[in-house]
Amino acid sequence: MRIVIINGPNLNLLGKREPGIYGSSTFEAFFEKLQKKYAEMELHYFQSNIEGELIDKIQEFGFSADGIILNAAAYTHTSVGIGDAIKAVETPVIEVHISNVYQRETFRHQSYISPNATGIIVGFGLQGYELALQSFSK
Ligand code: DQA
Helix, strand or coil: CEEEEEECCCHHHCCCCCHHHHCCCCHHHHHHHHHHHCCCCEEEEEECCCHHHHHHHHHHHCCCCCEEEEECHHHHHCCHHHHHHHHHCCCCEEEEECCCHHHCCHHHHCCCCHHHCCEEEECCCCHHHHHHHHHHCC
């Protein structure tokens, strides 16, 4: 099972960024634990603050991987391009948000990812990525 986790802008600051909302663990530390726990899976991780690089990565994995776990962060709410990329590829995409975006500002309630995602996991903290992973291993 080949799975890629793709994180969008500002998620490189996890651990430092608004810890009351996003927690105090870095993504790298969390990812290491995931790799150990799910050693039978081939896990990849990519983060970028640049919209086009996220689209490139979705295209790169989108015809060969078994699953994409995508937290497009702020681009979730603005990016027609990322929404179109998800529509274009064959690999199923699970949309993840660390925070419960529906408890937050109304601009966070809009998603260009959701209409074409296989599933959506919001508000479970970093555990949401693991829940997404488990959904692919069923
Ligand atoms: C986020 C929610 C987005 O609204 C925000 O812009 C982020 C992170 C989340 O994981 O909760 O950067 O995607």
